Amino acid sequence: MKFLRVNMTTQTVQWEDVPKKYSTLGGRALTSIVVNSEVPATTDPLGNENKLIFAPGYFTGTTLVNTGRLSVGAKSPLTGGIKESNVGGTVGFSLAKLGIKAIIVEGKAADESSFVLNIEDEEVATLVRSDELKGMRTYAVAEKLHAKFGESKSVTCIGPAGDFQLLSASIQSTDLDGRPCRAAGRGGLGAVMGSKGLKAIVVDRTGRVSEEMANLERFKQASKAYAKDVKADEFSGEILPELGTAVLVEPINAAGAFPTNNARMGQFKGVEKLNGETMAKLIKERGGKTKHKGCSQCIIDCSNEFVTEKGEYVTSSLEYETIWSMGGMIGNDNLDAIARLDFLCDDIGLDTMNTGVAIAVAFDAGYGEFGDAEVAIRLVEEVAAGTKMGMLIGNGPDAVGIHFNHDRVPTVKGQSIAAYDPRAIQGMAVTYATTPMGADHTAGWVVDQNLEAFGGTVEPHGPKGQVEISRNTQIHMAAVDTVGICDFAQSGLATDEGIGNVFTMMSAKSGLSFGEKNWAELGKTVIKVELEFNRKAGLTNKDDRLPLMFYNEPLPPYNVVVKVSDKDMDSTFDY
Amino acid sequence: MKALVRLYGTLPEHYPDNYPDGGLEVEIWENISVAELVELVQVAREHVAIVSINGMLSKADDVIPDGAQVKFFQSITGG
Numbered sequence: 001m002k003f004l005r006v007n008m009t010t011q012t013v014q015w016e017d018v019p020k021k022y023s024t025l026g027g028r029a030l031t032s033i034v035v036n037s038e039v040p041a042t043t044d045p046l047g048n049e050n051k052l053i054f055a056p057g058y059f060t061g062t063t064l065v066n067t068g069r070l071s072v073g074a075k076s077p078l079t080g081g082i083k084e085s086n087v088g089g090t091v092g093f094s095l096a097k098l099g100i101k102a103i104i105v106e107g108k109a110a111d112e113s114s115f116v117l118n119i120e121d122e123e124v125a126t127l128v129r130s131d132e133l134k135g136m137r138t139y140a141v142a143e144k145l146h147a148k149f150g151e152s153k154s155v156t157c158i159g160p161a162g163d164f165q166l167l168s169a170s171i172q173s174t175d176l177d178g179r180p181c182r183a184a185g186r187g188g189l190g191a192v193m194g195s196k197g198l199k200a201i202v203v204d205r206t207g208r209v210s211e212e213m214a215n216l217e218r219f220k221q222a223s224k225a226y227a228k229d230v231k232a233d234e235f236s237g238e239i240l241p242e243l244g245t246a247v248l249v250e251p252i253n254a255a256g257a258f259p260t261n262n263a264r265m266g267q268f269k270g271v272e273k274l275n276g277e278t279m280a281k282l283i284k285e286r287g288g289k290t291k292h293k294g295c296s297q298c299i300i301d302c303s304n305e306f307v308t309e310k311g312e313y314v315t316s317s318l319e320y321e322t323i324w325s326m327g328g329m330i331g332n333d334n335l336d337a338i339a340r341l342d343f344l345c346d347d348i349g350l351d352t353m354n355t356g357v358a359i360a361v362a363f364d365a366g367y368g369e370f371g372d373a374e375v376a377i378r379l380v381e382e383v384a385a386g387t388k389m390g391m392l393i394g395n396g397p398d399a400v401g402i403h404f405n406h407d408r409v410p411t412v413k414g415q416s417i418a419a420y421d422p423r424a425i426q427g428m429a430v431t432y433a434t435t436p437m438g439a440d441h442t443a444g445w446v447v448d449q450n451l452e453a454f455g456g457t458v459e460p461h462g463p464k465g466q467v468e469i470s471r472n473t474q475i476h477m478a479a480v481d482t483v484g485i486c487d488f489a490q491s492g493l494a495t496d497e498g499i500g501n502v503f504t505m506m507s508a509k510s511g512l513s514f515g516e517k518n519w520a521e522l523g524k525t526v527i528k529v530e531l532e533f534n535r536k537a538g539l540t541n542k543d544d545r546l547p548l549m550f551y552n553e554p555l556p557p558y559n560v561v562v563k564v565s566d567k568d569m570d571s572t573f574d575y
Numbered sequence: 576m577k578a579l580v581r582l583y584g585t586l587p588e589h590y591p592d593n594y595p596d597g598g599l600e601v602e603i604w605e606n607i608s609v610a611e612l613v614e615l616v617q618v619a620r621e622h623v624a625i626v627s628i629n630g631m632l633s634k635a636d637d638v639i640p641d642g643a644q645v646k647f648f649q650s651i652t653g654g
Contacts, residue, residue, distance in 0.1 A: 234649060239649060250583050251583070448652065451625050454625070455633060455634040491652065
């Protein structure tokens with residue numbers, strides 16, 4: 001396995017042997033450790049010294065299913081701290097099969113120039129001057145690059161939002177159909193890519209480099225057992241293929257945790273018009289696709305293709321978080337408009353969550369009205385047009401709040417919350433506040449413990465036990481994001497036997513003994529490194545706080561506020 | 576006394592003949608609990624993880640009022 005170091009200042013690339021200390025790492029551990037060791041923490045995130053790291057998971061490229069993940073890391077211009085955001089599609093698997101453990105992009109090209117990194121095979125990578133792509137939307141970029149380099153290539157790119165270096169800019173990556181609809185959405189990493197003058201990375205998909213594997217047979221056996229568990233599980237084997245992540249709309253709404261009208265309410269009246277059941281039915285009636293395969297090595301097929309009444313493609317894949325951010329959060333119950341907004345965000349290269357919440361804050365401040373989907377669409381279009389209002393929306397909720405002098409801004413460290421109100425699911429309050437990533441639901445999703453088993457194994461509206469479950473889940477997820485297992489394939493590790501299979505695979509690949517203690521140590525190490533970077537960058541425990549609205553405004557219909565104390569929040573990573 | 580039971584997710588596919596789109600109206604008795612209702616309508620307990628009564632999250636021993644709309648949801652995973 002190799003590192004591919006790309007210097008944008010000199011436009012040179014260099015293949016490097018992977019330092020031994022990194023040999024058993026991948027994904028989030030690798031991006032975070034490299035960022036912490038190579039990027040000065042106080043540097044300008046959009047400056048010369050920041051580095052953008054792309055790393056497939058440790059298991060990516062192996063026979064294990066649902067491991068086509070790519071972690072992207074850098075110092076975030078949105079949060080001011082370290083960031084890891086991961087994406088599916090085809091790029092992670094393709095890089096791993098070329099024997100690339102990480103791409104490290106450093107320096108920055110001269111203003112106005114734009115480059116494409118073309119990775120032709122396991123030995124040849126070149127930077128191709130491509131100024132004509134600057135400002136271009138992602139679907140057009142993918143089309144141009146497929147025409148130039150080959151239809152089967154994987155394309156990872158930024159849109160106009162990344163070129164403008166806006167704080168909600170995403171990095172988009174192509175799915176199995178070649179559409180740039182999978183997003184490393186969070187933390188403004190698209191802006192970092194834009195600041196370097198790197199418009200796109202084209203990756204050959206025919207690599208056949210064999211993974212370094214201490215015991216291939218043992219790995220195969222455990223991976224086979226893991227796949228069987230993923231298929232047998234009701235959620236990953238049956239519900240996700242049928243309804244996708246949109247299945248969450250109804251139960252989260254019932255829990256009063258579906259932030260509505262900029263989190264003024266926890267339930268949305270129009271929920272039946274945009275729930276997963278309605279979405280799936282509509283897609284099928286119109287001739288779109290459910291059970292759509294979006295990512296390499298996937299056996300779940302949770303993706304979909306949303307189409308118009310005439311059966312024309314609108315977007316893929318319409319997900320729960322976007323149905324929330326462009327639906328309930330802005331008071332919009334029009335599923336067609338939500339799908340259009342999802343497409344526009346992918347095409348312009350924007351995080352759908354940060355962008356939807358930015359619109360929600362604008363509506364809340366009196367710019368437009370909740371439910372006005374036409375204004376929402378216009379605002380997103382304005383990002384690409386580069387208008388003043390578009391720049392505000394593209395820079396996210398904090399920028400909009402400051403502009404309108406409006407303090408109801410549901411962010412932590414500048415990043416918007418996701419589709420779970422922290423007042424109704426208090427474990428999410430802990431995760432949003434304390435993860436080094438800014439408000440990020442994937443860092444420690446504790447919704448099931450708060451709602452399942454008929455109302456939760458912990459009391460969702462109270463503080464008891466919430467720090468502990470968030471801590472444990474955050475540590476676990478830091479390890480999951482390191483090996484590159486898709487969130488939705490975690491059904492494979494939900495039992496003692498399942499996680500045992502993961503330990504076996506870790507051991508079979510690395511040649512080292514590996515058990516429960518090592519798994520926890522891995523997760524703890526990742527978080528420790530990330531916290532260290534954030535402290536060096538100047539973030540303190542005062543940044544690990546939710547906005548006052550979550551403490552002062554009781555959320556209907558349960559009329560609850562966040563009750564986890566600051567002291568308890570600060571104890572989250574006391575280990 | 577009556578309650579309207581609606582199934583979500585892929586639950587309707589498990590009980591295709593029993594539950595119309597608009598839900599199934601069932602006769603209930605006074606002080607019937609959520610757990611008893613699940614048993615009454617013969618939905619396997621392991622298929623139900625979250626229940627709401629009139630749009631509000633409920634516990635297994637919560638009582639179903641007359642005329643309630645009760646929604647059954649399956650286990651969820653996310654992130």
